[in-house]
Amino acid sequence: MSELERTRLEDLLGEPLIAPDPLIDVKQAAAVLGLTPSAVRSLLRSGVLPHEEPADGRRPTRTMRLAQVLAWAKEPSRITVAVAAGILGESATAVHRLTAVRLLNWYGGLLPLDRGEVEKLVTRRRDWLTLAEAASALRVSPEEVHDLLRSGALTHTSDVSRPVDQEQLPRSV
Known part of the structure; x- marks a missing residue:
């Protein structure tokens, strides 16, 4: 772990990193992951986020290893x-x-x-246009663009706010 990463983690955890892989609580895990503590508790309950098993005869805890939290954070986000x-x-x-x-x-x-x-x-x-942008590019009214989409002359992108793919417009326009 780089010194910069170590400093960042110490700031997030609110305490110095003494052990290489310390146990952290829900609040600290939330800070590291950028989530709320209730979201972290929910992830723990669902088993998505790994946690430490309690010792025999002890109450269940909500602590986890910092390395496991960091590894989980690097998974497909x-x-x-x-x-x-x-x-x-x-x-x-x-x-x-x-x-x-x-x-x-x-x-x-x-x-x-x-x-x-x-x-x-x-x-x-990035290449999808609003009705107004498509109308301007085609030099027609937005209603005519609607008609072109309805008739199938232009294929709708399924994005209501950006229904026209710029690739469909003639290059000379």
Whole structure:
């Protein structure tokens, strides 16, 4: 672990790292993962996030090894709707709409979306146009663009806010 990473973790944990793989509590795991403590507790209950088993005769604890939390954080990143909305530059409602039309997969739970899929959609949407942009590019009214989409002359992207793929427009336009 680099000195910079060690300092960052010590700041997040609120205490110095004395052991190479210390036990941390729910609040510290939440700080490391950038989640709320209730989200971490829910991940522990569901078994998604590993935790330490209590010693014989002891009450169950909610402690986990720092290395396990860091390893879990590096797995294919699952994110919340709010984070996805920030990445896409859209509202949470728009993110739900994108999952409803299957432009994004919905995995459920506290972290229902995959960061990689969201980032790929951002890249794909760069070439998608709003009705007004498509109308301007085609030099027609937005109603005519609607008609072209309805008739099948243009294929709808399934994204209500950006229904036209720029690739469909004639190059000379």
